[in-house]
Amino acid sequence: MTTTLDHVLRVQNVTKRFELDSGSVVALDNISLDVQPGEFVSIVGASGCGKSTLLRLIMGLESCTAGNIELGEINISKPSVDRGMVFQESRLLPWKTVTENIAFGIPKSHHKKEHNAIVQQHVELVGLQGFEQALPHQLSGGMQQRVSIARALVGRPDVLLLDEPFGALDALTRIQMQQEVLRIWQRERKTMILVTHDIDEAIYLGDRVIVMSERPGTIRNVIQITLARPRDRSSSEFMSYRREIFQEFFGEQKKTFVFEI
Amino acid sequence: MVTNKTLKIVDRFLLPVVIPAVLLMLWEFLALKGVLRSTILPAPSIIGATLYDMVVTGELWGHLRTSLWRVIQGFTLGSSFGLIAGLLISMSLRLERSLLLVTGILRPIPIIAWVPVLILWMGIDEASKVTVISIGTFWPVLLNVIQGIRSTDRKHLEVARILGKSRSTILFHVVLPSALPSIFTGLRVGIGIAWMSVIGAELIAASQGLGFLIAYARELSQADVMLVGVACIGVTGLLIDILLRCIEKRLLRWNVNLSGNV
Numbered sequence A: 001m002t003t004t005l006d007h008v009l010r011v012q013n014v015t016k017r018f019e020l021d022s023g024s025v026v027a028l029d030n031i032s033l034d035v036q037p038g039e040f041v042s043i044v045g046a047s048g049c050g051k052s053t054l055l056r057l058i059m060g061l062e063s064c065t066a067g068n069i070e071l072g073e074i075n076i077s078k079p080s081v082d083r084g085m086v087f088q089e090s091r092l093l094p095w096k097t098v099t100e101n102i103a104f105g106i107p108k109s110h111h112k113k114e115h116n117a118i119v120q121q122h123v124e125l126v127g128l129q130g131f132e133q134a135l136p137h138q139l140s141g142g143m144q145q146r147v148s149i150a151r152a153l154v155g156r157p158d159v160l161l162l163d164e165p166f167g168a169l170d171a172l173t174r175i176q177m178q179q180e181v182l183r184i185w186q187r188e189r190k191t192m193i194l195v196t197h198d199i200d201e202a203i204y205l206g207d208r209v210i211v212m213s214e215r216p217g218t219i220r221n222v223i224q225i226t227l228a229r230p231r232d233r234s235s236s237e238f239m240s241y242r243r244e245i246f247q248e249f250f251g252e253q254k255k256t257f258v259f260e261i
Numbered sequence B: 001m002v003t004n005k006t007l008k009i010v011d012r013f014l015l016p017v018v019i020p021a022v023l024l025m026l027w028e029f030l031a032l033k034g035v036l037r038s039t040i041l042p043a044p045s046i047i048g049a050t051l052y053d054m055v056v057t058g059e060l061w062g063h064l065r066t067s068l069w070r071v072i073q074g075f076t077l078g079s080s081f082g083l084i085a086g087l088l089i090s091m092s093l094r095l096e097r098s099l100l101l102v103t104g105i106l107r108p109i110p111i112i113a114w115v116p117v118l119i120l121w122m123g124i125d126e127a128s129k130v131t132v133i134s135i136g137t138f139w140p141v142l143l144n145v146i147q148g149i150r151s152t153d154r155k156h157l158e159v160a161r162i163l164g165k166s167r168s169t170i171l172f173h174v175v176l177p178s179a180l181p182s183i184f185t186g187l188r189v190g191i192g193i194a195w196m197s198v199i200g201a202e203l204i205a206a207s208q209g210l211g212f213l214i215a216y217a218r219e220l221s222q223a224d225v226m227l228v229g230v231a232c233i234g235v236t237g238l239l240i241d242i243l244l245r246c247i248e249k250r251l252l253r254w255n256v257n258l259s260g261n262v
């Protein structure tokens, strides 16, 4: 396990085209991206620019039309437990309790004896003590998403992919969850890639913010965030990062509009 | 508050009891007045007396036990086959396609139509009756298993893939649990049909069982015995359904759609 920690995630000249009856859609066009072990990368971009597609390719749920993706020496072609993923919907199994759902994330190779201890550890990691035996429909949206994160982490993946994990939560819960993810990331030192619509969220969490452009999806800009954590959302540096990213989206002419958002 | 609560009690418990009781009294009254002929529709009190007699002598229980035992055998057989066939068919589109015509022809055949055929093939004793019941059970279980498995949430399957689960883990932890509500619907419909099939089979040819009881009473023109048999079929059917609903509720605690309508 320790050796894999040094593994860099390499996305090399990846193009993804979907063939439809009505023709083909180029979702991603020649994307290249290196993510260092333990790095937190945020990806923002307009709806439909291929963010989910990129994560699904890294996960191995889809295959690249051109180019390739490597984690360490290994070429990614199918899902594997060295990568975990969290979606916008928690996707918990409704017939399993919190602990059973988390335990579902443990790979088969683990010893049965250790299961309970590992699961309990992750229940605590996401702060769900007291809800171990609850069923998903008895939890709030935020709590469900915590379970989903715990399930993705319990298999000890090197890379955690988060596809708009807080998109369906209210603003306050979202901020709380961002702090939670930050804490988990600082503790576990996993590589994390977060797709989000929320520019504040991207800046608050990311070492880098990747801005994507749409149709076809390409990387428009990469912004290094050098603020120390935890970051103050109302600081002037934070604001200036925010302004910079807004400008990437709307261009210079809409600067005045940006301040109001 | 109080009126609300009493209203609820009236609604939930009194209404289902009071209405039948009133009807029963009306029936008794009409029978007493001679409006209803006792050879066709005997008074409730006469039926009640017959029922009491048959319970005390153990005659009713004997017939009921025979019918129930046939249903248990046939239902177990039919639902097992339905479950296995459903699993196999829903996993292979090719298998489904090759069976499409066969199932299409076999399925609409009324169960009762099988009785004479099966008696010819298997003789008049238990085997033919159990087979009839299992055929009746088989179809609803089969169809609901297939439908349940086919409607497994793709997103859950994707999660299982991401977590690197084996085929058997996916089957037992994702596919089957998600199909369980549908499978239960199949089982409930199945046992209803099983219960009806056993009576049908016994009406045609039997020397024991509730169906036989009714058929035999008809030959002797014992309307009260017939009605005891009929009532016993209804009550037993209801009890079986309640039992299955209870099991379903226990097993499918997670199914939010269920809690409302039980």
Ligand SMILES: Nc1ncnc2c1ncn2[C@@H]1O[C@H](COP(=O)(O)OP(=O)(O)OP(=O)(O)O)[C@@H](O)[C@H]1O
Pocket (backbone or CB within 6 Å): A018, A019, A020, A025, A026, A027, A045, A046, A047, A048, A049, A050, A051, A052, A053, A054
């Ligand atoms: N399975 C698919 N089949 C065909 N086209 C697809 C498929 N998945 C995605 N696409 C297309 O690829 C493009 C990118 O989709 P993707 O889901 O990656 O966007 P996104 O950036 O995640 O959008 P959003 O922010 O709304 O989630 C879209 O134009 C979409 O229509």
Ligand SMILES: [Mg+2]
Pocket (backbone or CB within 6 Å): A051, A052, A053, A163
């Ligand atoms: Mg998306």
